[in-house]
């Protein structure tokens with residue numbers, strides 16, 4: 490059948506986004522590559538915005554999924570008990586929770602990130618009997634009701650009520666030396682501050698959409714202490730930073746803190762399947778049966794894929810060590826480009842495989858993504874002005890390919906900066922001449 494090439498433009502809603510930045514029609518994907526209808530190969534540095542930490546169609550995970558389908562394994566099961574879910578729970582406990590001395594109970598919510606955030610906040614409010622929730626500048630927690638009210642981005646936040654939310658400056662928002670913890674403490678202590686004692690504090694340890702803003706270990710520990718002192722539940726939204734992205738399974742492991750609630754989604758589905766998981770401190774699990782329901786909480790393909798992912802990568806410390814070694818490849822490349830394009834780049838920052846390069850001028854960052862796309866590389870920007878280039882390679886990318894990819898992207902950055910430099914020189918000659 491011949492299909493009009495404009496089906497998207499003609500019939501798909503204006504709401505679409507990523508496809509506007511990367512206008513191609515993709516068909517096949519393998520590892521770190523996407524292929525369009527003509528078989529043209531694209532290097533994928535977007536990794537499904539963090540939902541493809543283990544790349545496209547990872548062979549062992551894919552084969553496990555195919556086998557499960559071949560035997561007519563249950564696909565959709567609401568929240569009925571299935572063998573697939575049983576194995577997932579057991580292996581999540583064995584490979585992830587127990588080695589880290591964590592005792593969380595697992596709640597399967599509707600399979601998107603925003604749903605698990607909704608559940609986390611709802612539960613924290615129920616447990617504490619308080620309503621207010623603290624969230625942070627530049628945070629992103631999803632696009633539905635409560636999650637959206639917690640999200641910073643103004644254009645996204647339109648048409649949602651902001652009730653029951655207090656937004657405070659994230660670590661570093663007022664400069665690295667500003668003691669924000671002392672400020673929050675004062676707000677909670679002073680009964681006339683206008684800020685009600687909150688049920689929860691929700692945060693990303695690295696703000697993904699907000700610009701790869703990295704919370705310091707000290708700040709995270711300060712938040713944990715503050716939450717303890719005021720009976721506030723700490724929710725870590727690890728939807729983007731979790732499942733290995735920062736070099737450890739959970740991003741908060743770097744700070745050695747234990748949240749009360751943890752939100753996981755994106756890569757927890759193993760191979761890009763929708764799934765979301767709320768980790769709950771056992772004493773907080775006071776839901777009545779069915780109190781937080783949803784139809785699609787039993788995506789067994791995701792359970793099967795996720796179980797395989799845990800077995801392949803998180804049985805022992807080998808993979809973590811590899812991530813640690815490979816992180817240096819990314820950071821070394823970024824350090825070099827910061828030196829050669831210093832006047833245009835504010836800094837590079839991140840943890841593990843979650844790295845950002847902040848430009849002073851967002852037009853350079855955007856020009857870099859466009860040049861990358863011309864060169865068949867998919868990489869996106871983030872931050873309030875799109876001024877940060879976000880590096881999110883698959884975690885299992887081979888070292889050689891990672892080195893090569895970083896070199897390709899850094900060469901493009903250098904050449905875009907050179908273009909801006911010669912433009913600036915030309916402009917200054919014109920204005921001197923005038």
Ligand SMILES: *Cc1c(COP(=O)(O)O)cnc(C)c1O
Pocket residue numbers: 600601602603604606629630631632693697698726727728729730754755
């Ligand atoms: C992507 C994301 C969400 C929302 O997940 P959806 O599946 O898009 O609803 C929430 N929080 C963070 C930190 C995210 O990166």
